[in-house]
Amino acid sequence: MIKAVMVMNTQGKTRLAKFYEYLPVEKQQELIRGIFAVLCSRAENVSNFIDAESIFGPDSRLVYKHFATLYFVFVFDSSENELAVLDLIQVFVETLDKCFQNVCELDIVFNYSKVHTILDEMIFGGQVVETSSSEIMKAVEEISKLEAASNAITLIPKSASGWRSR
Amino acid sequence: MSGPSLMDSLFQRSLEDLIKGLRQQLIGEQAFISKSLEEIRNEIKSTDLSTKSTALLKVSYLSNLHFHDMSFAAFPALEVLSSPRFSHKKIAYHAISLSFHDSTPVLLLITNHLRKDLNSTNEFVVRLSLQCLSRIANVDLARDLTPELFTLLSSNKLYVRKRAIDVVLRVFEKYPDSVRVCFKCLVENLENSDPQILSAVVGVFSELVCKDPRSYLPLAPEFYKILVDSKSNWVSIKVLKIFSKLAPLEPSLSEYESSVRFAVGKVREFLVDEDPNLKYLGLQALRIVAEKHLWAVSENKEVVIKSLSDADPNIKIELLRLVMAMILGSILSTCSRNLYEIIVDFDWYVSLLGEMSRIPHCQMGDEIENQLIDIGLRVKDVRPELVRIARDLLIDPALLGNSFLHGVLSAATWASGEYVDFSRNPLELMEALLQPRTSLLPSSIRAIYIQSAFKVLVFCLHTCFMRGESIAPSASLDNLPAGVSAYASYESFDDFSVENGADATVVHGQTHEAMMWKYKRAQNLLGFVDLTKPEVLNSSIQEKKDSEGKGVETSKIIKLMHYAFSKELGSVSLSAQVNVSVPYGLMLKENLSDLEMICGDIEPSSSNSFSFGNPNEEKDGLSFSSLQINEDSEQPHESTSLLAVHRKRHGLYYLPSGKSEIISNDYPPANDPTKTDHSKPRPVVLKLDEVNEKPVAMKQPDPRDNSLLGAVRDVLFGSEDIPPTSSQSNLSNSSKRKGKEKQHTDPRVESKESAVGDGNSSSRRRKTIVKVKREDIEVQGRKMTRKEKTLFRKKKGTVVVGINHDKEPRSL
Numbered sequence: 001m002i003k004a005v006m007v008m009n010t011q012g013k014t015r016l017a018k019f020y021e022y023l024p025v026e027k028q029q030e031l032i033r034g035i036f037a038v039l040c041s042r043a044e045n046v047s048n049f050i051d052a053e054s055i056f057g058p059d060s061r062l063v064y065k066h067f068a069t070l071y072f073v074f075v076f077d078s079s080e081n082e083l084a085v086l087d088l089i090q091v092f093v094e095t096l097d098k099c100f101q102n103v104c105e106l107d108i109v110f111n112y113s114k115v116h117t118i119l120d121e122m123i124f125g126g127q128v129v130e131t132s133s134s135e136i137m138k139a140v141e142e143i144s145k146l147e148a149a150s151n152a153i154t155l156i157p158k159s160a161s162g163w164r165s166r
Numbered sequence: 167m168s169g170p171s172l173m174d175s176l177f178q179r180s181l182e183d184l185i186k187g188l189r190q191q192l193i194g195e196q197a198f199i200s201k202s203l204e205e206i207r208n209e210i211k212s213t214d215l216s217t218k219s220t221a222l223l224k225v226s227y228l229s230n231l232h233f234h235d236m237s238f239a240a241f242p243a244l245e246v247l248s249s250p251r252f253s254h255k256k257i258a259y260h261a262i263s264l265s266f267h268d269s270t271p272v273l274l275l276i277t278n279h280l281r282k283d284l285n286s287t288n289e290f291v292v293r294l295s296l297q298c299l300s301r302i303a304n305v306d307l308a309r310d311l312t313p314e315l316f317t318l319l320s321s322n323k324l325y326v327r328k329r330a331i332d333v334v335l336r337v338f339e340k341y342p343d344s345v346r347v348c349f350k351c352l353v354e355n356l357e358n359s360d361p362q363i364l365s366a367v368v369g370v371f372s373e374l375v376c377k378d379p380r381s382y383l384p385l386a387p388e389f390y391k392i393l394v395d396s397k398s399n400w401v402s403i404k405v406l407k408i409f410s411k412l413a414p415l416e417p418s419l420s421e422y423e424s425s426v427r428f429a430v431g432k433v434r435e436f437l438v439d440e441d442p443n444l445k446y447l448g449l450q451a452l453r454i455v456a457e458k459h460l461w462a463v464s465e466n467k468e469v470v471i472k473s474l475s476d477a478d479p480n481i482k483i484e485l486l487r488l489v490m491a492m493i494l495g496s497i498l499s500t501c502s503r504n505l506y507e508i509i510v511d512f513d514w515y516v517s518l519l520g521e522m523s524r525i526p527h528c529q530m531g532d533e534i535e536n537q538l539i540d541i542g543l544r545v546k547d548v549r550p551e552l553v554r555i556a557r558d559l560l561i562d563p564a565l566l567g568n569s570f571l572h573g574v575l576s577a578a579t580w581a582s583g584e585y586v587d588f589s590r591n592p593l594e595l596m597e598a599l600l601q602p603r604t605s606l607l608p609s610s611i612r613a614i615y616i617q618s619a620f621k622v623l624v625f626c627l628h629t630c631f632m633r634g635e636s637i638a639p640s641a642s643l644d645n646l647p648a649g650v651s652a653y654a655s656y657e658s659f660d661d662f663s664v665e666n667g668a669d670a671t672v673v674h675g676q677t678h679e680a681m682m683w684k685y686k687r688a689q690n691l692l693g694f695v696d697l698t699k700p701e702v703l704n705s706s707i708q709e710k711k712d713s714e715g716k717g718v719e720t721s722k723i724i725k726l727m728h729y730a731f732s733k734e735l736g737s738v739s740l741s742a743q744v745n746v747s748v749p750y751g752l753m754l755k756e757n758l759s760d761l762e763m764i765c766g767d768i769e770p771s772s773s774n775s776f777s778f779g780n781p782n783e784e785k786d787g788l789s790f791s792s793l794q795i796n797e798d799s800e801q802p803h804e805s806t807s808l809l810a811v812h813r814k815r816h817g818l819y820y821l822p823s824g825k826s827e828i829i830s831n832d833y834p835p836a837n838d839p840t841k842t843d844h845s846k847p848r849p850v851v852l853k854l855d856e857v858n859e860k861p862v863a864m865k866q867p868d869p870r871d872n873s874l875l876g877a878v879r880d881v882l883f884g885s886e887d888i889p890p891t892s893s894q895s896n897l898s899n900s901s902k903r904k905g906k907e908k909q910h911t912d913p914r915v916e917s918k919e920s921a922v923g924d925g926n927s928s929s930r931r932r933k934t935i936v937k938v939k940r941e942d943i944e945v946q947g948r949k950m951t952r953k954e955k956t957l958f959r960k961k962k963g964t965v966v967v968g969i970n971h972d973k974e975p976r977s978l
Contacts, residue, residue, distance in 0.1 A: 001373060014231050020301070022267045029233040046478035047442040079372050081403045082447060110185060112227050116260065125300030127332040127369045129362075131400065139325075143256075143290055150251040 001126035002080065003060060004031075005119060006073040007108060012036045015070065015108045016115055020126040031055055039064060039071050049082055065089045069105055080128075088131065092122060095133040099140065117143055178209055181223050199232060210242045219246045219254045226261045236265045240272050247279050252291065255283070259294045263301040273302070277310050284314040289325050292318070296326075300333045308341035312348065319351040324362060331355065331366040335373055356388050361398055368392065368404045379411045386412055437469045442478050449484040491530070494522060498533045502540075512548040516541060520555035523574040524565070535573035542581045549581075550588040556581045557589065560598040566607060576611045583618025586625045596622050613684040620691045621731050628728035697723060 007016035014032055023031070034055040042050075052062040052075055063085045064073045072089050093103075095118055100107040108115055121136045122128065130136050179187070184202060191198040202224065209221035222243055229236040239261060247258040266273060283295035296318070299311065315337060318330035334352060337344050355367045371389075375382050386409075393405040429451070436448030501515065516538070523534050542552050556578035565571050582595055589595055599619045607615070 017230055022301070024267075025229060025233040025235055043478075045442060047446040047480050049443065049446055049480060051480070079376050079404075079407060081407075083443070084400060084403055086443070109189075110182060112181060112185070112231075113223065113256075113260070120297060124297060124329050125332045125336055127335070127366070127373075128400070129328050129332060129366060146288075146290060147253040147256065150253045 002074060002076045002085075002123050002128070003056065003126070004073075004075040005123065006032060006035065006071075006075075008032065008036055008039075008071050008073070009069050009105060010040070010071070012040075015105065016119070018116070018119060020123075035062070035073060036071075039073070048086060063089065065093075067093060070108075088122070088128060091131055091133050091136075092119070095122070095136045095140075098133060098137050114140070114144070178217055178220055179205070179224070180220060181227055184224050184227065199228065199234070203228065203234065207238065210239060215246060215249045215251075215254055218242055219249070219257045222246055222261050223257045226257070226264055230264060236261070237270070240265065240270055244272055244275055244279070247276070252288070255291060256294060259298045263298050266302045268304050273304065274306065276302075277307060280307070280311060281314055284311065284318065289323050292326050293329055296329045296333050300336045303333075303336050303340050305341050308337045308344060312337065312341070312344040315344075316348055316351065319348060319355070324360065327355075328362055328366045331363070331370055335370045338374070353385065353388075356385070356392070361401070364392065365398060365401045365404070368401050368408070372404045372407050375408045375411045382408075383412055434469065442481065446478065446480050446484060449481060449488060452488060490525070494525070494530045495533075497522075498530055498537065502533075502537055512541065512545050513551040516548055516551050516555050520559060523559065523571055531570045531573040535577040538574070538577040538581060542585065549585045552581050553585050553588045554590075557591075557595055557598070560595065563601060563603045566601075566603045572607060572611050575607070576614045579611075579614050579618045583614075583621040586618075586622050589622075592622050592626050596626070609684045613687050616684065616687040616691055620687070620694065623691070623694070624724065624727045624731055627724045694723075694727065 002020055004019045004021075005016070006014065006018075008014050012033070017028065017032060019028060035052075038050060038055075048063055048065060050062040050064065052060040056062075056075055059077045060075055061077070061082065062073060062075050063082055064071050065086070066072075072093065074085050074089060076085055096103040096108070096115070099114070099118060100111070118136060118140050121139045122130050130139075179202070187198060187202070188195060206221045206225050206228075209217050210225070212218055212221075222239055225234075225236045225239050228234045243258050243261045243265075246254050247262070249255065249258075262276070266276075280295050280299060283291050284299075286292055286295075299307065315330060315334060318326055319334065321327050321330065331352065334344075334348055338348075352367060352370070355363055356371075368389075371382065371385070389405050389408055389412075393402060393409070433448045433451045436444040436451070439445060439448075519534050519538055523531065538552070538556075541548060559565060559575060559578040560582065565575065579599065582589060582599075586592055586595070596619060599615050599622065
């Protein structure tokens with residue numbers, strides 16, 4: 001199962017963090033700091049795998065990918081295959097790209113809920129449910145439509161009353 | 167209402183504003199955050215749901231990325247959840263998944279909401295609630311929502327079904343009873359042709375299998391079909407993982423010599439690839455393979471060495487581990503070849519074994535364990551050294567945490583218990599055996615610890631009594647019994663009660679069997695301690711003045727126990743059964759169909775599972791029928807054999823059907839004769855082959871049962887065919903004895919058979935029946951006492967001992 005997904009920038013700021021096992025916030029912060037410490041000391045062309053046991057406990061492995069200013073980090077246990085998870089990171093980034101058109105760090109910063117939605121479509125309860133980025137996109141678009149629709153209902157009464165109160 | 171809320175919402179910062187604000191505040195970010203939190207707290211109390219939800223979203227953001235606690239938002243989250251609007255629900259569920267955990271007070275209130283949403287028609291709403299459930303499920307939630315989950319598992323919508331399957335995993339974990347309801351559905355989904363569903367189900371199974379492989383063994387054929395049919399990489403990977411867990415349990419699944427070769431070929435390709443990822447994985451794979459197949463590594467030696475100069479630290483670490491494993495493995499195998507032919511100085515070798523086990527990441531634990539025990543059994547002179555090494559290993563509390571070393575520790579314990587008379591400081595040994603950190607060990611190993619503690623205790627008491635002194639170290643001795651009873655009873659009860667709570671799952675990866683054994687041994691020890699404790703305590707005060715009567719009895723008991731433990735028991739050769747010639751007219755049946763006939767109506771005792779021999783020992787064509795029997799996970803070897811003995815004693819009987827079942831797997835079998843001559847300076851390594859001894863499994867014969875019945879029963883149940891002989895000293899006599907027995911067996915057997923042979927009971931009794939001359943009977947490794955001899959003499963002529971339930975020797 002996937003234990004956690006993180007996106008952090010090269011200065012160590014967290015842009016996305018999702019833990020699939022409950023951890024109190026202090027612990028989460030500690031873990032992320034630990035991972036960042038390991039990541040920034042990695043050279044360029046070495047393998048993308050880290051043994052995360054010292055940070056995450058027994059039976060944890062870590063795969064990371066470095067894109068521009070961001071590190072994408074996936075932590076998982078022995079029931080997942082490393083190369084498969086590497087592939088998964090690729091899928092995630094591609095989906096983000098499709099969704100935001102040439103995604104950059106700022107897109108992830110300002111679109112907190114959307115990014116979470118995308119991730120939730122891909123990984124569910126620690127298990128990988130969808131690996132095709134087009135499918136994920138479809139579902140995400142549907143959800144956004146639903147959200148927009150439910151938000152639109154409120155605008156009318158409020159603006160009406162607002163109009164009336166003037 | 168609209169007025170103030172409009173103002174609020176106009177002035178309320180949205181999440182975007184918050185983020186922008188944060189980014190602009192390069193200095194004083196903390197101040198900004200605290201101000202925002204204040205605002206949020208106010209907003210979240212508002213009655214307007216939109217305001218609330220925006221506030222909730224903001225606080226989720228802060229909690230997630232800036233790690234602030236958001237437990238104050240728990241109840242408002244529930245309020246937002248009750249809103250009919252999708253966006254609110256989404257925000258609420260998000261917040262809940264982030265912040266709720268098992269001790270959140272309002273967790274109970276969420277059940278109804280979840281139930282309503284799980285039944286909703288909108289698939290995205292369902293998905294939201296499923297996701298939430300997967301993150302926060304606890305026992306109550308799992309229990310209450312199982313029916314809904316069950317409906318969803320068979321839903322038409324693919325989207326929903328997939329996700330329901332994944333949630334099932336989490337729910338299983340928390341609430342094992344849900345297995346009954348949902349499992350069938352899950353299994354049906356395995357046959358579903360849709361690839362997405364399939365991959366979800368397979369994913370779930372791969373997790374489940376990791377935890378408890380044995381229960382899913384029957385599903386192996388389905389998995390195989392999936393493996394063959396599937397086109398998706400993901401699915402194949404998962405199924406292969408499943409098989410890798412199942413394969414060790416089912417011998418027929420792994421005819422894999424050729425596939426290993428193929429795999430090694432692939433690994434080689436990986437290793438020469440430029441991509442560091444592949445190199446690393448290749449090395450890792452090689453290391454795993456290397457444990458069993460050293461040839462794989464030697465083939466790829468040059469590639470491996472070249473990678474040593476690689477810059478990647480990961481690769482270097484893998485390589486070092488690999489090399490170390492190789493070296494250790496080859497040392498162990500060359501040294502143990504041919505009965506330790508090349509070793510002259512055993513003391514040095516034993517200390518080497520001890521050091522090897524201390525190396526971090528040592529994977530050779532099993533091999534070291536086997537060798538330690540083997541050497542202990544065969545080489546008498548090295549025993550003092552062995553005990554010293556064992557003591558060093560046992561005293562160190564750090565080693566107890568290392569799971570690779572469990573085997574070695576159990577060997578060390580056994581050695582120190584068995585050869586405790588060589589130990590220099592038995593009290594220290596006792597304390598080492600009872601230290602609290604041993605609770606980290608699995609039950610089977612702790613059972614060995616308790617048994618050894620028993621032996622050490624007996625030895626100490628015996629020596630003290632022998633010396634006739636009022637026990638000088640009585641202070642520590644007083645504490646020891648107290649310590650033992652506290653430790654043993656607390657631990658056993660604790661585990662036992664925990665065990666009763668679990669149902670289909672196995673508690674802490676340990677079996678019922680192992681815990682039963684540990685429990686029983688603890689009881690034995692406690693019984694002994696209770697018996698002797700008053701006397702021990704008394705004698706230190708009164709110096710044995712008037713407690714003569716009691717004192718004598720206690721010392722007798724101690725003497726008996728000591729005697730029982732001091733006799734050496736060797737191992738039984740694998741070929742022992744084969745060496746016994748089948749008496750004329752005896753037919754041994756292969757499987758136990760006759761047994762079924764007889765005792766089909768007898769209820770086996772519930773919590774124990776049966777094993778017909780050890781699954782890892784594959785002998786001539788014994789059908790592996792355990793698939794039909796519901797079993798707990800695999801039993802530790804020693805417990806299996808001891809359990810068999812235990813059952814025989816108490817009347818449950820199992821035909822070994824042509825295979826010697828009692829061989830305890832702790833002890834490697836004696837090799838076939840290539841007699842080696844050992845000149846004087848080198849200690850004698852014993853062959854232990856021609857001697858057919860009482861199996862080591864019977865370590866604790868009951869010394870109090872002095873009656874003839876008990877003695878004969880011990881003879882019978884000890885080895886079905888040949889009465890046990892005492893150990894090495896009788897090497898020469900054994901062959902003679904065998905000869906005598908053979909002569910007697912033939913003529914009388916037929917009559918015996920006919921006397922016995924009626925339908926029902928015959929198959930039970932159709933065991934190897936052996937006759938012996940009374941003088942030749944050795945009971946429990948010693949010659950019969952005069953009392954027993956006289957009793958025998960009362961029966962006329964030779965005694966035919968048939969194995970039957972009448973508990974009486976028949977005589978003709």
